[in-house]
Amino acid sequence: MQLTNDSLLRENQQNLSTQWHPPKAPTKLDAAERKRLQDKARELRAQIVEVTYTCGGSHIGGSLSQHDILVALYYRYLNIDPSRPDWDQRDRFVLSKGHGGIGHAVILADKGYFDPQLLMDFNKTGSPFGMHLDRLKVRGVDCSTGSLGHGFPLAVGIALGARVQGHKYRTYCVLGDGECHEGAVWEAAMAAGHYKPTNLTAFVDRNKLCMDGPTEKVMALEPLDRKFESFGWRVLKIDGHDFDQICDAVDTALAETERPVMIIANTIKGKGVDFMENKTAWHYGGLDAEMRAKALESIQRS
Amino acid sequence: MAKAEGLTWTVDDADHMTQAEIYGEVLTQLALKNEKIVAMTADLATSTKIGKFQAKIPERFFDFGIAEANMVAVASGIAETGLIPVISTFAVFASLRAAEFVRTDLCYQKRNVKIIGTHSGTSFGQAGTTHHCTEDLAVMRSFANMVVIAPADARETAKAVEAVLGWDGPCYIRIGRGFEPPLHKDLDFDFEIGKAIELRDGHDVTVIACGVTVLHAMEAAARAAANGVSVRVLDMHTIKPIDEAAVLKAVADTRRIITAEDHSVVGGLGSAVADLIAKSGKGCAFRKLGYQDEFSIVGYPEDLLHHYKIDADGILEAIAEVVRAEFEQDENWEDED
Numbered sequence: 001m002q003l004t005n006d007s008l009l010r011e012n013q014q015n016l017s018t019q020w021h022p023p024k025a026p027t028k029l030d031a032a033e034r035k036r037l038q039d040k041a042r043e044l045r046a047q048i049v050e051v052t053y054t055c056g057g058s059h060i061g062g063s064l065s066q067h068d069i070l071v072a073l074y075y076r077y078l079n080i081d082p083s084r085p086d087w088d089q090r091d092r093f094v095l096s097k098g099h100g101g102i103g104h105a106v107i108l109a110d111k112g113y114f115d116p117q118l119l120m121d122f123n124k125t126g127s128p129f130g131m132h133l134d135r136l137k138v139r140g141v142d143c144s145t146g147s148l149g150h151g152f153p154l155a156v157g158i159a160l161g162a163r164v165q166g167h168k169y170r171t172y173c174v175l176g177d178g179e180c181h182e183g184a185v186w187e188a189a190m191a192a193g194h195y196k197p198t199n200l201t202a203f204v205d206r207n208k209l210c211m212d213g214p215t216e217k218v219m220a221l222e223p224l225d226r227k228f229e230s231f232g233w234r235v236l237k238i239d240g241h242d243f244d245q246i247c248d249a250v251d252t253a254l255a256e257t258e259r260p261v262m263i264i265a266n267t268i269k270g271k272g273v274d275f276m277e278n279k280t281a282w283h284y285g286g287l288d289a290e291m292r293a294k295a296l297e298s299i300q301r302s
Numbered sequence: 303m304a305k306a307e308g309l310t311w312t313v314d315d316a317d318h319m320t321q322a323e324i325y326g327e328v329l330t331q332l333a334l335k336n337e338k339i340v341a342m343t344a345d346l347a348t349s350t351k352i353g354k355f356q357a358k359i360p361e362r363f364f365d366f367g368i369a370e371a372n373m374v375a376v377a378s379g380i381a382e383t384g385l386i387p388v389i390s391t392f393a394v395f396a397s398l399r400a401a402e403f404v405r406t407d408l409c410y411q412k413r414n415v416k417i418i419g420t421h422s423g424t425s426f427g428q429a430g431t432t433h434h435c436t437e438d439l440a441v442m443r444s445f446a447n448m449v450v451i452a453p454a455d456a457r458e459t460a461k462a463v464e465a466v467l468g469w470d471g472p473c474y475i476r477i478g479r480g481f482e483p484p485l486h487k488d489l490d491f492d493f494e495i496g497k498a499i500e501l502r503d504g505h506d507v508t509v510i511a512c513g514v515t516v517l518h519a520m521e522a523a524a525r526a527a528a529n530g531v532s533v534r535v536l537d538m539h540t541i542k543p544i545d546e547a548a549v550l551k552a553v554a555d556t557r558r559i560i561t562a563e564d565h566s567v568v569g570g571l572g573s574a575v576a577d578l579i580a581k582s583g584k585g586c587a588f589r590k591l592g593y594q595d596e597f598s599i600v601g602y603p604e605d606l607l608h609h610y611k612i613d614a615d616g617i618l619e620a621i622a623e624v625v626r627a628e629f630e631q632d633e634n635w636e637d638e639d
Contacts, residue, residue: 154379
């Protein structure tokens with residue numbers, strides 16, 4: 001009997017969902033776990049401010065809006081080992097909105113992939129750290145992103161490659177909402193709707209702003225949820241700064257066996273720093289000593 | 303002029319009309335021995351011959367539909383998992399439509415992905431400019447870490463496919479539609495990435511050719527010999543990394559260089575050779591044959607090669623011209639007869 005690609009893929013899918021279990025994940029967050037994540041998020045938000053202050057500027061707005069999603073993934077879900085960044089069975093993470101690299105780097109440093117002191121060289125000539133992280137220079141980075149619309153199909157590819165080989169690891173991808181203007185995002189969405197890599201979980205960091213202003217004024221995306229659904233995805237909508245909702249959504253995605261899952265996370269650009277929140281201008285910016293102090297104080301209160 | 307009457311066929315008949323199926327067979331055989339090889343196309347499984355792979359190893363084959371940019375990025379992701387993707391689509395879509403994805407997701411990230419661009423040059427003559435590709439060598443050559451190969455015939459293509467699968471990094475192979483006449487009678491020849499094949503030695507003028515023009519260069523050389531002109535023919539299948547030593551030797555030995563390619567004279571083989579001639583500091587008579595910074599007319603491929611003077615007649619004409627050409631002589635003239 002000649003197995004078609006479809007039936008083989010479905011078979012693989014079923015094997016994956018019954019045999020793989022997310023590491024150390026109770027069903028709901030208890031108070032201690034919630035606090036652990038919130039404290040870690042707060043601590044690393046302050047780090048993002050510090051690195052931005054030192055290096056002269058960063059994509060701080062988007063790094064703060066994506067932050068809680070990344071903290072949930074890196075501190076609760078990703079099956080990774082910082083001492084073995086090339087471990088071939090590790091979970092993969094693709095920051096398709098690659099300009100959030102500074103936020104990603106701060107987390108990687110905290111996880112132990114490299115000496116946090118190196119972050120102080122961000123953007124300097126010859127530094128391994130530029131605005132967009134280079135997988136060949138920064139340990140812990142699975143794909144070099146930065147040009148929008150690339151990371152998402154890269155993540156689809158990782159998921160498909162894993163499945164062809166019967167590997168059990170998961171792939172996570174975070175997109176920007178403005179990034180969804182790119183045609184390549186929809187090509188990837190269509191391919192995933194067709195090949196159904198359920199070992200892929202994706203997020204849109206829906207902070208509703210792009211560089212020229214609100215996304216709905218520049219190039220309207222709504223109804224974004226119905227768009228992904230029509231491409232064959234299961235869509236979940238959450239508050240991207242609520243750890244209970246983030247974790248519920250990821251747990252749901254991990255259990256989903258029919259379709260890949262897109263989690264549209266409603267977020268606030270600049271979240272945690274009151275003078276940056278929801279401001280288009282803070283897509284990219286620098287901080288002087290006074291603003292740094294104000295930003296840190298705001299984060300402490302958050 | 304080529305004749306169309308009496309030709310009744312569809313894409314499904316292409317199988318027994320051409321030798322290009324050799325490449326599809328070779329790839330499939332290699333993939334049966336190496337489980338890491340996966341293949342993919344953008345709705346061109348039959349035209350590009352990668353359909354053979356699909357038939358034999360469906361679980362490692364992906365059709366991504368008419369979406370080339372996605373296909374290249376997905377291939378990069380698949381390569382991250384340790385597999386070796388081989389992409390096949392038309393040259394114009396692989397090199398231009400998906401250019402940024404090739405550069406940023408394959409070359410910049412040094413992914414072990416192979417691209418086979420078919421229907422390159424004007425081999426798809428009747429389809430017109432939207433399906434021609436006279437710029438792919440220029441584009442791919444400009445990307446760091448990319449290997450660029452234009453094999454002369456189906457047998458060379460088979461060897462090139464094998465060679466790139468043994469090479470760690472992104473590679474681009476460009477071929478025609480598969481109807482090209484054979485240059486090699488069998489597989490008994492050496493093929494090494496970056497090493498030109500000297501098909502014919504000579505000392506009056508050198509023709510450096512790639513792809514379909516190689517056979518034409520050989521014909522032109524034979525006809526020139528009848529007129530007492532000694533022509534060296536180099537099959538420069540690898541445009542990048544180009545065989546610099548072979549070019550410099552041709553410069554030193556003959557001082558008269560003609561390049562020929564089914565490609566624009568801007569940025570392809572001719573430009574790569576010109577870079578080396580200029581670098582050598584030696585005076586040369588030099589002509590580039592190809593599309594002279596223009597888009598092609600519609601036509602049968604063999605007619606187009608003749609029209610644009612890249613066929614044997616055109617090469618012979620260039621030989622006659624270059625042999626008579628004056629050029630600035632320098633002091634290191636010991637190598638001149």
